Amino acid sequence: MTVLEKIGSPPARLGGTALYDWDYLVQEDRAHRLIYTDPAIFEVEMTHIFGGTWTYLAHESEIPGENDFITRRMGLRPLIIVRDSEGKIRALYNRCTHRGTTLCRWDKGNSKSFQCPYHGWNFLNTGRLRGVPWPEGYAADLRDPKYNLAQVPRVESYRGFIFGTLNLDALPLTEHLGPISTVIDEWLDRNPGGKVVVCEANRFRYKGNWKLAYDNSCDGYHVAYSHRSLLETENRFAGENAKGMAYYRNSPDTQPMYMRYTGHGNHFKDKRPNLEKRPGGLWALESAHPGMEHYESEFIKRYGDRAFALLDLAGSEPVNINVFPNFSLLGNHIQVFEPVSVEETNAIWYGTMIVDDDGNLGKDAVTDINALRMRTQEGFPNFGEVDDIANFEQIQRGLMAIEDEWVYMNRGLGIPGRVKTHEDGSITAPATDEAFMREHFKEWKRLMKTRDNFAIQREP
Ligand code: FES
Ligand SMILES: [Fe+2]
Numbered sequence: 001m002t003v004l005e006k007i008g009s010p011p012a013r014l015g016g017t018a019l020y021d022w023d024y025l026v027q028e029d030r031a032h033r034l035i036y037t038d039p040a041i042f043e044v045e046m047t048h049i050f051g052g053t054w055t056y057l058a059h060e061s062e063i064p065g066e067n068d069f070i071t072r073r074m075g076l077r078p079l080i081i082v083r084d085s086e087g088k089i090r091a092l093y094n095r096c097t098h099r100g101t102t103l104c105r106w107d108k109g110n111s112k113s114f115q116c117p118y119h120g121w122n123f124l125n126t127g128r129l130r131g132v133p134w135p136e137g138y139a140a141d142l143r144d145p146k147y148n149l150a151q152v153p154r155v156e157s158y159r160g161f162i163f164g165t166l167n168l169d170a171l172p173l174t175e176h177l178g179p180i181s182t183v184i185d186e187w188l189d190r191n192p193g194g195k196v197v198v199c200e201a202n203r204f205r206y207k208g209n210w211k212l213a214y215d216n217s218c219d220g221y222h223v224a225y226s227h228r229s230l231l232e233t234e235n236r237f238a239g240e241n242a243k244g245m246a247y248y249r250n251s252p253d254t255q256p257m258y259m260r261y262t263g264h265g266n267h268f269k270d271k272r273p274n275l276e277k278r279p280g281g282l283w284a285l286e287s288a289h290p291g292m293e294h295y296e297s298e299f300i301k302r303y304g305d306r307a308f309a310l311l312d313l314a315g316s317e318p319v320n321i322n323v324f325p326n327f328s329l330l331g332n333h334i335q336v337f338e339p340v341s342v343e344e345t346n347a348i349w350y351g352t353m354i355v356d357d358d359g360n361l362g363k364d365a366v367t368d369i370n371a372l373r374m375r376t377q378e379g380f381p382n383f384g385e386v387d388d389i390a391n392f393e394q395i396q397r398g399l400m401a402i403e404d405e406w407v408y409m410n411r412g413l414g415i416p417g418r419v420k421t422h423e424d425g426s427i428t429a430p431a432t433d434e435a436f437m438r439e440h441f442k443e444w445k446r447l448m449k450t451r452d453n454f455a456i457q458r459e460p
Contacts, residue, residue, distance in 0.1 A: 003145045004153060004455040026445045028438060029410035033399040036209040042342035048447050049325050050075025051166040054176050056327035056336060057081055057091055060160040061197035067125060070108040073338055074164055080104050081162065084125045085112055091152035091164045092127050127151050128459045145458045153457040159188055160195060168453045179262040179426055183321050187329050192361055196352035198334065202381040204347045208392035210339040213347055216388055217322040218259050218269045220431035221411060223248035226387045234287035244287035247274050253430035261427040265324025265443035267436040272318050280308030282315040289375045303365065310365055313354055314372035324440055332377055343396055351377045409434040
Protein backbone atom coordinates (compact mmCIF):
# COMPACT_ATOMS: atom_id res chain seq x y z
CA MET A 1 0.00 0.00 0.00
CA THR A 2 1.21 3.48 -0.75
CA VAL A 3 0.25 6.69 0.95
CA LEU A 4 -1.32 9.25 -1.36
CA GLU A 5 -1.53 12.90 -0.43
CA LYS A 6 -4.08 14.86 -2.39
CA ILE A 7 -2.83 18.15 -3.80
CA GLY A 8 -5.00 20.96 -5.05
CA SER A 9 -4.73 23.16 -8.10
CA PRO A 10 -2.62 26.30 -7.67
CA PRO A 11 -4.34 28.86 -5.45
CA ALA A 12 -6.36 31.55 -7.19
CA ARG A 13 -3.87 34.31 -6.47
CA LEU A 14 -1.36 32.38 -8.55
CA GLY A 15 -3.72 32.42 -11.49
CA GLY A 16 -5.98 29.53 -10.57
CA THR A 17 -8.09 28.52 -13.52
CA ALA A 18 -11.07 30.67 -12.56
CA LEU A 19 -9.22 33.92 -13.19
CA TYR A 20 -8.61 33.29 -16.88
CA ASP A 21 -10.90 33.00 -19.84
CA TRP A 22 -9.03 30.23 -21.61
CA ASP A 23 -11.45 30.27 -24.55
CA TYR A 24 -10.56 33.88 -25.14
CA LEU A 25 -6.82 33.35 -24.76
CA VAL A 26 -6.72 30.43 -27.19
CA GLN A 27 -9.09 30.54 -30.14
CA GLU A 28 -9.30 28.34 -33.23
CA ASP A 29 -7.03 30.51 -35.35
CA ARG A 30 -5.00 32.50 -32.81
CA ALA A 31 -3.43 32.52 -29.36
CA HIS A 32 -3.00 35.48 -27.04
CA ARG A 33 0.53 36.71 -26.25
CA LEU A 34 -0.15 36.35 -22.51
CA ILE A 35 0.06 32.56 -22.66
CA TYR A 36 3.75 32.98 -23.54
CA THR A 37 4.55 35.90 -21.24
CA ASP A 38 2.41 35.78 -18.09
CA PRO A 39 4.21 34.26 -15.06
CA ALA A 40 0.86 33.36 -13.45
CA ILE A 41 -0.18 31.30 -16.48
CA PHE A 42 3.22 29.63 -16.42
CA GLU A 43 2.61 28.75 -12.76
CA VAL A 44 -0.67 27.03 -13.68
CA GLU A 45 1.05 25.15 -16.51
CA MET A 46 3.62 23.74 -14.10
CA THR A 47 0.82 21.76 -12.43
CA HIS A 48 -1.90 21.38 -15.05
CA ILE A 49 0.41 20.48 -17.95
CA PHE A 50 3.69 19.30 -16.36
CA GLY A 51 2.14 16.91 -13.87
CA GLY A 52 -1.43 17.01 -15.20
CA THR A 53 -0.57 14.88 -18.22
CA TRP A 54 2.07 12.22 -18.93
CA THR A 55 5.42 14.00 -19.01
CA TYR A 56 8.60 12.45 -20.37
CA LEU A 57 11.20 11.89 -17.64
CA ALA A 58 14.04 9.69 -18.90
CA HIS A 59 15.01 6.59 -20.86
CA GLU A 60 15.42 3.22 -19.16
CA SER A 61 18.89 2.78 -20.67
CA GLU A 62 20.05 5.73 -18.55
CA ILE A 63 19.44 3.66 -15.40
CA PRO A 64 20.14 0.13 -16.63
CA GLY A 65 21.11 -1.50 -13.31
CA GLU A 66 19.69 -1.68 -9.81
CA ASN A 67 20.41 1.44 -7.73
CA ASP A 68 21.25 3.50 -10.86
CA PHE A 69 19.83 7.00 -10.77
CA ILE A 70 19.75 10.23 -12.75
CA THR A 71 18.41 13.61 -11.74
CA ARG A 72 15.76 15.22 -13.95
CA ARG A 73 12.81 17.59 -13.70
CA MET A 74 9.07 17.41 -14.21
CA GLY A 75 8.19 21.03 -14.89
CA LEU A 76 10.11 22.78 -12.12
CA ARG A 77 10.08 19.85 -9.68
CA PRO A 78 13.55 18.38 -9.24
CA LEU A 79 13.37 14.59 -9.41
CA ILE A 80 15.64 11.61 -8.90
CA ILE A 81 14.73 8.90 -11.40
CA VAL A 82 15.97 5.71 -9.82
CA ARG A 83 15.81 1.97 -10.35
CA ASP A 84 15.55 0.99 -6.69
CA SER A 85 17.20 -1.96 -4.97
CA GLU A 86 14.30 -4.18 -6.08
CA GLY A 87 14.46 -3.02 -9.71
CA LYS A 88 11.38 -0.78 -9.55
CA ILE A 89 11.63 2.53 -11.41
CA ARG A 90 10.63 5.46 -9.24
CA ALA A 91 10.54 9.23 -9.66
CA LEU A 92 11.47 10.57 -6.22
CA TYR A 93 11.18 14.26 -5.45
CA ASN A 94 14.73 15.53 -5.11
CA ARG A 95 13.75 17.50 -2.05
CA CYS A 96 14.68 16.68 1.50
CA THR A 97 11.63 16.38 3.76
CA HIS A 98 13.48 18.10 6.62
CA ARG A 99 14.06 21.66 5.42
CA GLY A 100 13.58 21.32 1.68
CA THR A 101 17.02 21.34 0.10
CA THR A 102 17.76 19.20 -2.93
CA LEU A 103 18.96 15.90 -1.65
CA CYS A 104 21.06 14.67 -4.54
CA ARG A 105 23.38 17.12 -6.28
CA TRP A 106 24.78 14.64 -8.80
CA ASP A 107 23.57 14.26 -12.41
CA LYS A 108 23.73 10.48 -12.21
CA GLY A 109 25.26 7.62 -10.28
CA ASN A 110 24.56 4.41 -8.40
CA SER A 111 23.46 4.45 -4.78
CA LYS A 112 21.24 2.50 -2.42
CA SER A 113 20.57 5.63 -0.40
CA PHE A 114 20.81 9.41 -0.51
CA GLN A 115 22.23 11.47 2.34
CA CYS A 116 21.14 15.06 2.60
CA PRO A 117 24.14 17.41 2.42
CA TYR A 118 22.54 19.86 4.90
CA HIS A 119 21.94 17.96 8.17
CA GLY A 120 22.61 14.42 7.05
CA TRP A 121 19.14 12.82 6.93
CA ASN A 122 19.50 9.60 5.03
CA PHE A 123 16.89 8.11 2.67
CA LEU A 124 16.74 4.69 1.01
CA ASN A 125 16.30 4.75 -2.77
CA THR A 126 12.70 3.64 -2.21
CA GLY A 127 12.17 7.09 -0.71
CA ARG A 128 11.86 5.88 2.88
CA LEU A 129 13.67 7.82 5.62
CA ARG A 130 16.36 5.51 6.91
CA GLY A 131 17.83 7.55 9.74
CA VAL A 132 18.72 11.00 11.03
CA PRO A 133 21.76 12.19 13.01
CA TRP A 134 21.23 12.17 16.81
CA PRO A 135 17.59 11.02 16.74
CA GLU A 136 17.27 11.38 20.52
CA GLY A 137 16.71 15.10 19.84
CA TYR A 138 13.31 14.33 18.29
CA ALA A 139 10.13 13.75 20.26
CA ALA A 140 8.34 13.23 16.92
CA ASP A 141 7.98 9.73 15.49
CA LEU A 142 10.29 9.81 12.49
CA ARG A 143 8.65 6.65 11.13
CA ASP A 144 5.64 8.78 10.17
CA PRO A 145 5.31 8.49 6.33
CA LYS A 146 5.27 12.28 6.07
CA TYR A 147 9.05 12.22 6.52
CA ASN A 148 9.55 9.85 3.57
CA LEU A 149 10.37 11.47 0.22
CA ALA A 150 7.49 12.55 -1.98
CA GLN A 151 7.29 10.69 -5.27
CA VAL A 152 5.41 10.84 -8.54
CA PRO A 153 2.47 8.46 -7.99
CA ARG A 154 2.30 7.17 -11.56
CA VAL A 155 5.46 6.25 -13.47
CA GLU A 156 5.15 4.08 -16.59
CA SER A 157 7.40 3.18 -19.51
CA TYR A 158 6.62 2.69 -23.14
CA ARG A 159 9.35 0.57 -24.75
CA GLY A 160 12.05 2.20 -22.65
CA PHE A 161 10.67 5.76 -22.56
CA ILE A 162 9.74 6.65 -18.97
CA PHE A 163 6.86 9.04 -18.34
CA GLY A 164 5.27 10.28 -15.12
CA THR A 165 2.11 12.09 -14.05
CA LEU A 166 0.57 13.31 -10.80
CA ASN A 167 -2.90 12.85 -12.27
CA LEU A 168 -4.60 9.79 -10.79
CA ASP A 169 -7.32 9.97 -13.45
CA ALA A 170 -4.96 10.03 -16.45
CA LEU A 171 -5.39 7.17 -18.92
CA PRO A 172 -2.80 4.38 -18.75
CA LEU A 173 0.28 5.53 -20.69
CA THR A 174 -0.22 3.20 -23.68
CA GLU A 175 -3.83 4.36 -24.10
CA HIS A 176 -2.75 7.96 -23.72
CA LEU A 177 -0.12 7.57 -26.45
CA GLY A 178 -2.63 5.75 -28.66
CA PRO A 179 -1.82 5.92 -32.39
CA ILE A 180 1.45 7.84 -31.91
CA SER A 181 2.88 4.63 -30.42
CA THR A 182 2.76 3.02 -33.89
CA VAL A 183 5.20 5.61 -35.20
CA ILE A 184 7.34 5.28 -32.07
CA ASP A 185 7.38 1.51 -32.75
CA GLU A 186 8.52 2.10 -36.33
CA TRP A 187 11.20 4.52 -35.13
CA LEU A 188 12.51 1.84 -32.74
CA ASP A 189 12.01 -1.22 -34.91
CA ARG A 190 14.35 -0.12 -37.66
CA ASN A 191 17.16 -0.64 -35.13
CA PRO A 192 18.56 -4.08 -34.21
CA GLY A 193 16.46 -5.63 -31.44
CA GLY A 194 13.98 -2.77 -31.77
CA LYS A 195 15.80 -0.56 -29.31
CA VAL A 196 18.31 2.21 -28.73
CA VAL A 197 20.36 3.32 -25.76
CA VAL A 198 20.74 6.94 -24.81
CA CYS A 199 24.18 8.51 -24.80
CA GLU A 200 25.19 12.06 -23.93
CA ALA A 201 23.37 15.24 -24.86
CA ASN A 202 23.70 18.57 -26.63
CA ARG A 203 22.24 21.07 -24.18
CA PHE A 204 20.78 24.45 -25.08
CA ARG A 205 19.04 27.10 -23.01
CA TYR A 206 17.07 29.82 -24.73
CA LYS A 207 15.36 32.94 -23.48
CA GLY A 208 11.82 32.10 -24.53
CA ASN A 209 8.72 30.23 -23.42
CA TRP A 210 8.73 26.41 -23.61
CA LYS A 211 5.70 26.32 -25.94
CA LEU A 212 7.66 28.10 -28.66
CA ALA A 213 9.65 24.89 -29.08
CA TYR A 214 6.58 22.65 -29.13
CA ASP A 215 4.84 25.00 -31.60
CA ASN A 216 7.85 24.55 -33.88
CA SER A 217 8.16 20.79 -33.46
CA CYS A 218 5.94 19.92 -36.43
CA ASP A 219 6.32 23.19 -38.36
CA GLY A 220 7.22 22.55 -41.99
CA TYR A 221 6.52 26.15 -42.96
CA HIS A 222 9.67 27.73 -41.53
CA VAL A 223 12.29 25.34 -42.85
CA ALA A 224 13.18 26.89 -46.21
CA TYR A 225 13.46 30.34 -44.57
CA SER A 226 14.78 29.81 -41.06
CA HIS A 227 17.22 27.07 -42.06
CA ARG A 228 18.24 28.50 -45.43
CA SER A 229 21.94 28.55 -44.66
CA LEU A 230 21.83 24.95 -43.42
CA LEU A 231 19.91 23.83 -46.51
CA GLU A 232 22.51 25.48 -48.70
CA THR A 233 25.36 23.92 -46.74
CA GLU A 234 23.74 20.50 -46.94
CA ASN A 235 23.32 20.78 -50.68
CA ARG A 236 26.45 22.64 -51.71
CA PHE A 237 27.96 19.55 -53.28
CA ALA A 238 24.73 17.71 -54.09
CA GLY A 239 23.78 18.63 -57.62
CA GLU A 240 20.21 17.42 -57.35
CA ASN A 241 19.49 19.36 -54.12
CA ALA A 242 18.36 16.19 -52.43
CA LYS A 243 20.11 16.21 -49.06
CA GLY A 244 18.78 16.79 -45.57
CA MET A 245 15.77 19.06 -45.53
CA ALA A 246 15.77 19.79 -49.27
CA TYR A 247 12.13 18.64 -49.65
CA TYR A 248 11.08 21.90 -48.07
CA ARG A 249 12.38 23.86 -51.03
CA ASN A 250 10.17 25.21 -53.81
CA SER A 251 6.66 23.90 -53.11
CA PRO A 252 6.91 21.58 -50.09
CA ASP A 253 3.17 20.79 -49.99
CA THR A 254 3.43 18.95 -53.32
CA GLN A 255 5.97 16.51 -51.79
CA PRO A 256 4.66 13.17 -50.46
CA MET A 257 5.30 14.18 -46.83
CA TYR A 258 2.55 15.17 -44.43
CA MET A 259 1.70 15.94 -40.83
CA ARG A 260 -0.63 13.81 -38.68
CA TYR A 261 -2.24 14.74 -35.37
CA THR A 262 -3.06 11.66 -33.29
CA GLY A 263 -4.74 13.13 -30.19
CA HIS A 264 -3.76 14.24 -26.65
CA GLY A 265 -1.49 16.93 -28.09
CA ASN A 266 0.67 14.42 -30.01
CA HIS A 267 1.63 14.70 -33.67
CA PHE A 268 4.26 13.74 -36.20
CA LYS A 269 5.72 14.99 -39.43
CA ASP A 270 6.40 12.12 -41.78
CA LYS A 271 9.04 12.67 -44.43
CA ARG A 272 9.59 8.94 -44.96
CA PRO A 273 7.36 8.76 -48.07
CA ASN A 274 10.11 10.75 -49.83
CA LEU A 275 12.58 7.92 -49.22
CA GLU A 276 13.79 5.48 -51.83
CA LYS A 277 13.19 2.04 -50.33
CA ARG A 278 16.55 0.39 -50.92
CA PRO A 279 19.64 -0.24 -48.80
CA GLY A 280 21.41 3.10 -48.70
CA GLY A 281 18.20 5.01 -49.50
CA LEU A 282 18.29 6.77 -46.16
CA TRP A 283 22.03 7.29 -46.19
CA ALA A 284 21.76 8.97 -49.60
CA LEU A 285 19.81 11.80 -47.95
CA GLU A 286 22.20 12.32 -45.07
CA SER A 287 23.68 15.77 -45.24
CA ALA A 288 27.40 16.46 -45.39
CA HIS A 289 29.49 15.99 -42.24
CA PRO A 290 33.24 16.36 -41.86
CA GLY A 291 34.99 13.18 -42.94
CA MET A 292 31.84 11.59 -44.31
CA GLU A 293 33.31 10.36 -47.61
CA HIS A 294 36.09 8.71 -45.68
CA TYR A 295 33.63 6.91 -43.39
CA GLU A 296 31.55 5.80 -46.33
CA SER A 297 34.46 4.36 -48.28
CA GLU A 298 35.72 2.59 -45.14
CA PHE A 299 32.30 1.01 -44.65
CA ILE A 300 32.30 -0.24 -48.24
CA LYS A 301 35.81 -1.63 -47.83
CA ARG A 302 34.99 -3.35 -44.53
CA TYR A 303 31.46 -4.58 -45.11
CA GLY A 304 31.07 -5.00 -48.87
CA ASP A 305 27.45 -5.73 -49.81
CA ARG A 306 26.20 -5.00 -46.31
CA ALA A 307 27.73 -1.52 -46.22
CA PHE A 308 24.72 0.52 -47.31
CA ALA A 309 22.24 -1.25 -45.04
CA LEU A 310 24.66 -0.54 -42.17
CA LEU A 311 25.11 3.08 -43.22
CA ASP A 312 21.31 3.48 -43.08
CA LEU A 313 21.52 2.71 -39.36
CA ALA A 314 23.73 5.78 -38.97
CA GLY A 315 21.45 7.97 -41.11
CA SER A 316 18.87 10.29 -39.54
CA GLU A 317 15.33 8.91 -39.54
CA PRO A 318 13.19 11.42 -41.49
CA VAL A 319 10.31 11.73 -39.06
CA ASN A 320 9.58 14.15 -36.20
CA ILE A 321 7.43 12.52 -33.50
CA ASN A 322 6.12 14.84 -30.80
CA VAL A 323 4.50 13.79 -27.53
CA PHE A 324 2.94 16.71 -25.67
CA PRO A 325 4.26 18.57 -23.76
CA ASN A 326 7.99 17.91 -23.69
CA PHE A 327 9.20 15.01 -25.84
CA SER A 328 10.27 14.66 -29.47
CA LEU A 329 11.97 12.01 -31.51
CA LEU A 330 13.77 13.89 -34.22
CA GLY A 331 16.15 12.17 -36.62
CA ASN A 332 17.91 9.79 -34.21
CA HIS A 333 17.62 12.13 -31.23
CA ILE A 334 15.39 12.29 -28.23
CA GLN A 335 14.68 15.96 -27.71
CA VAL A 336 13.31 17.18 -24.37
CA PHE A 337 11.89 20.62 -23.57
CA GLU A 338 12.40 21.66 -19.96
CA PRO A 339 10.76 24.88 -18.74
CA VAL A 340 12.97 27.09 -16.54
CA SER A 341 10.69 30.13 -16.22
CA VAL A 342 7.97 31.75 -18.31
CA GLU A 343 10.70 33.15 -20.54
CA GLU A 344 13.45 30.56 -20.31
CA THR A 345 13.67 26.93 -21.48
CA ASN A 346 16.19 24.13 -21.77
CA ALA A 347 16.14 22.25 -25.08
CA ILE A 348 18.15 19.05 -24.63
CA TRP A 349 19.09 16.71 -27.47
CA TYR A 350 19.99 13.22 -26.28
CA GLY A 351 21.96 11.17 -28.78
CA THR A 352 21.05 7.52 -29.24
CA MET A 353 23.18 4.49 -30.10
CA ILE A 354 22.23 1.09 -31.42
CA VAL A 355 22.89 -2.16 -29.57
CA ASP A 356 23.18 -5.65 -30.97
CA ASP A 357 22.10 -8.04 -28.22
CA ASP A 358 21.59 -10.92 -30.68
CA GLY A 359 25.01 -10.45 -32.25
CA ASN A 360 23.63 -10.30 -35.79
CA LEU A 361 25.63 -7.25 -36.83
CA GLY A 362 28.89 -8.03 -35.06
CA LYS A 363 30.76 -5.87 -32.56
CA ASP A 364 32.88 -4.01 -35.13
CA ALA A 365 29.89 -2.97 -37.21
CA VAL A 366 28.04 -1.70 -34.14
CA THR A 367 31.05 0.34 -33.02
CA ASP A 368 31.47 1.79 -36.52
CA ILE A 369 27.78 2.63 -36.86
CA ASN A 370 27.69 4.32 -33.48
CA ALA A 371 30.85 6.33 -34.22
CA LEU A 372 29.23 7.58 -37.40
CA ARG A 373 25.91 8.15 -35.63
CA MET A 374 27.72 10.54 -33.32
CA ARG A 375 28.81 12.58 -36.35
CA THR A 376 25.35 12.62 -37.94
CA GLN A 377 23.79 13.57 -34.59
CA GLU A 378 26.12 16.50 -34.13
CA GLY A 379 24.79 18.07 -37.31
CA PHE A 380 21.32 19.40 -36.62
CA PRO A 381 21.76 20.64 -33.03
CA ASN A 382 24.79 22.65 -34.06
CA PHE A 383 23.64 23.96 -37.43
CA GLY A 384 19.84 23.81 -37.24
CA GLU A 385 18.71 24.16 -33.64
CA VAL A 386 20.56 27.46 -33.39
CA ASP A 387 18.31 28.87 -36.13
CA ASP A 388 15.22 27.72 -34.26
CA ILE A 389 16.41 29.06 -30.93
CA ALA A 390 17.15 32.43 -32.50
CA ASN A 391 13.50 32.48 -33.63
CA PHE A 392 12.19 31.49 -30.19
CA GLU A 393 14.18 34.28 -28.50
CA GLN A 394 13.05 36.83 -31.05
CA ILE A 395 9.39 35.77 -30.69
CA GLN A 396 9.68 36.29 -26.94
CA ARG A 397 11.02 39.80 -27.63
CA GLY A 398 8.31 40.48 -30.20
CA LEU A 399 5.61 39.43 -27.74
CA MET A 400 6.71 42.21 -25.39
CA ALA A 401 4.74 44.55 -27.67
CA ILE A 402 1.78 44.65 -25.28
CA GLU A 403 -0.86 46.18 -27.53
CA ASP A 404 -0.31 43.80 -30.45
CA GLU A 405 -1.92 40.82 -28.83
CA TRP A 406 -2.33 37.82 -31.15
CA VAL A 407 -0.24 35.03 -32.59
CA TYR A 408 -1.86 33.43 -35.67
CA MET A 409 -1.87 29.72 -36.42
CA ASN A 410 -4.42 29.63 -39.24
CA ARG A 411 -2.40 28.28 -42.14
CA GLY A 412 -4.55 25.64 -43.88
CA LEU A 413 -7.68 26.56 -41.89
CA GLY A 414 -10.88 26.95 -43.92
CA ILE A 415 -9.49 25.69 -47.24
CA PRO A 416 -11.90 22.94 -48.37
CA GLY A 417 -10.35 19.46 -48.52
CA ARG A 418 -6.94 20.53 -47.21
CA VAL A 419 -7.07 19.32 -43.61
CA LYS A 420 -8.57 15.82 -43.36
CA THR A 421 -10.12 14.10 -40.33
CA HIS A 422 -9.89 10.30 -40.53
CA GLU A 423 -12.07 7.51 -39.13
CA ASP A 424 -9.71 6.92 -36.20
CA GLY A 425 -10.03 10.61 -35.29
CA SER A 426 -6.55 11.53 -36.48
CA ILE A 427 -6.03 14.60 -38.62
CA THR A 428 -3.70 14.95 -41.59
CA ALA A 429 -2.61 18.08 -43.41
CA PRO A 430 0.11 19.22 -45.81
CA ALA A 431 3.57 19.62 -44.31
CA THR A 432 3.41 23.42 -43.98
CA ASP A 433 0.01 23.65 -42.28
CA GLU A 434 -0.48 24.83 -38.71
CA ALA A 435 -3.18 22.22 -38.04
CA PHE A 436 -0.84 20.48 -35.56
CA MET A 437 -0.58 23.68 -33.50
CA ARG A 438 -4.32 24.34 -33.51
CA GLU A 439 -4.83 20.78 -32.26
CA HIS A 440 -2.20 20.73 -29.52
CA PHE A 441 -3.59 24.01 -28.22
CA LYS A 442 -6.99 22.34 -27.81
CA GLU A 443 -5.29 19.81 -25.52
CA TRP A 444 -3.41 22.60 -23.72
CA LYS A 445 -6.68 24.42 -23.11
CA ARG A 446 -8.46 21.25 -21.96
CA LEU A 447 -5.73 20.60 -19.39
CA MET A 448 -5.61 24.21 -18.20
CA LYS A 449 -9.39 24.17 -17.62
CA THR A 450 -9.52 20.83 -15.83
CA ARG A 451 -9.22 20.43 -12.08
CA ASP A 452 -7.78 16.98 -12.07
CA ASN A 453 -7.26 14.47 -9.34
CA PHE A 454 -3.62 15.17 -8.45
CA ALA A 455 -1.59 13.48 -5.72
CA ILE A 456 1.90 12.78 -4.57
CA GLN A 457 2.85 9.52 -2.95
CA ARG A 458 5.06 8.48 -0.06
CA GLU A 459 6.19 5.09 1.13
CA PRO A 460 4.11 3.93 4.09
S1 FES B 1 17.50 19.85 4.96
FE1 FES B 1 17.98 17.77 4.63
S2 FES B 1 18.70 17.09 6.52
FE2 FES B 1 18.16 19.15 6.88
FE1 LIG C 1 13.53 24.33 -37.37
